[in-house]
Amino acid sequence: MKYLCDLDTGIDDALALVTLVQLLKNDPSSSLIGVTASYGNVQMEQSARNSLAVLSLFGADDVPVYLGVKHASGMRSFEVAPGVELIHGRNGLGEQNIPDTTRKPEQMPAATFMARAAEKYGSDLTIIATGALTNLADALQLRPSMAHEVGRIVIMGTAVTVPGSINAWTEANVGEDPESAQRVLSSGAHLMIVGRDVTTTTVLTKKQSDAWAQAETARGKFLAGMLAFYIHAYNINYPGLGGCFISDPTATVLAVHPELITQSLYRHLKVELDGPTRGRTIGDLAFGQKKDMQTQTVLQLNLDAFYHTFFDAVAQAIA
Ligand code: CA
Numbered sequence: 001m002k003y004l005c006d007l008d009t010g011i012d013d014a015l016a017l018v019t020l021v022q023l024l025k026n027d028p029s030s031s032l033i034g035v036t037a038s039y040g041n042v043q044m045e046q047s048a049r050n051s052l053a054v055l056s057l058f059g060a061d062d063v064p065v066y067l068g069v070k071h072a073s074g075m076r077s078f079e080v081a082p083g084v085e086l087i088h089g090r091n092g093l094g095e096q097n098i099p100d101t102t103r104k105p106e107q108m109p110a111a112t113f114m115a116r117a118a119e120k121y122g123s124d125l126t127i128i129a130t131g132a133l134t135n136l137a138d139a140l141q142l143r144p145s146m147a148h149e150v151g152r153i154v155i156m157g158t159a160v161t162v163p164g165s166i167n168a169w170t171e172a173n174v175g176e177d178p179e180s181a182q183r184v185l186s187s188g189a190h191l192m193i194v195g196r197d198v199t200t201t202t203v204l205t206k207k208q209s210d211a212w213a214q215a216e217t218a219r220g221k222f223l224a225g226m227l228a229f230y231i232h233a234y235n236i237n238y239p240g241l242g243g244c245f246i247s248d249p250t251a252t253v254l255a256v257h258p259e260l261i262t263q264s265l266y267r268h269l270k271v272e273l274d275g276p277t278r279g280r281t282i283g284d285l286a287f288g289q290k291k292d293m294q295t296q297t298v299l300q301l302n303l304d305a306f307y308h309t310f311f312d313a314v315a316q317a318i319a
Helices: 011-025 044-057 082-088 110-124 134-142 172-176 178-185 206-215 218-237 247-256 303-318
Strands: 002-007 031-037 125-129 152-156 191-194 203-205 243-245 261-266 269-271 281-283 295-301
Touching: 002 011, 002 110, 002 247, 011 031, 011 044, 011 218, 011 247, 011 303, 031 044, 031 110, 044 218, 082 218, 110 125, 110 134, 125 134, 125 247, 134 178, 152 247, 172 178, 178 269, 191 247, 203 206, 203 218, 206 218, 206 243, 206 303, 218 243, 218 303, 247 295, 247 303, 295 303
Parallel strands: 002 031, 002 125, 125 152, 152 191, 191 295
Antiparallel strands: 203 243, 261 295, 269 281
C-alpha cells in the first residue's frame, strides 16, 4: 500500500506524521510516497517547512514534500486564527526548534502530485488528509477519475453525531473550506471519515507525553516539548481532560489499521453550504436513497488496541 498525506503541519499533524512513518517502517510492503502541504494550523509554506523538518528528524529524508494552495477556494488569503496560534505556537510546532533541512519542496504542485499518484498507483493508494481539503478538491477537479481510482481517502474532519470545534456544528478542517470539503464528500471516492465523533475519544495525557523525554533523544525531547505546549493550551479549552485529543494521529493509525474500528456509520455525507448551519456535515438524503455505502464515518474504536499501536509506534520512533 502507498500512502500520501496532506497536512497543515501543526502539532497533531507532526505527531500523526511521526506515527505513520514508523508504522510504515514496520511494514516493508508499504511506503509514504509524499506529503503535500495544506493550510490551517499554520500557513501552507510553514506546513511544508515543518513536514520537511519532521521527516528529517525522524529519518525519512527520502519522502518528497509538495506545496499546496494557500487559502480556501472562495477566499483570496488565509490568516491563522489567534486561537489556533495559541494551541500550535507561531511556528506550528509548539515553539520547539528543530533544524531546517537542506531539502526544498518539490516543483510540482500538490494537486498535480495527488492526481498523478492516483493515476500511477490506483487502488494501492491511500490518501490521508488532516487539514483543509482544498488541495484534495483541486486534485479531484484536475482528475475526476481519481475518485474511483484511489483505494481510500481518509479524512480527519467533520462532526456528525457530536458538536463541532469552530461552533456547535462546524469542525475546523471542514469549516476552513466548506466548498472543497463538499467536493470531496460528493466525489464518489471511498471515504473513511475520522471526525470528532471518534477523535474526541482518543486522549493523550501530559504524563504520557512527558515520558517521551525520558528516551533522552532529540526526537523524544521534541515530541514531549511539543505536546507539553499543546496540552497547556488544551487545559484552557478543555479543563479536566488532563491531556489532549490526538485527532490527526487517530486518522493515520486507522488508515494503516482499519481493523481497530469497532463501529461505523455507513451513510453518504454532505456539507451544508448555505444558511446559519454552513459548515455542518450531515447525512445526504439524496445520496442515501441511492444506497451509496462508500462513506464510512468512524464512531468507535478498540481503544486498548489503538493506544497499544500508537504508543508502540511512538516509542520505536523516538528510540
Ligand atoms: Ca491538522
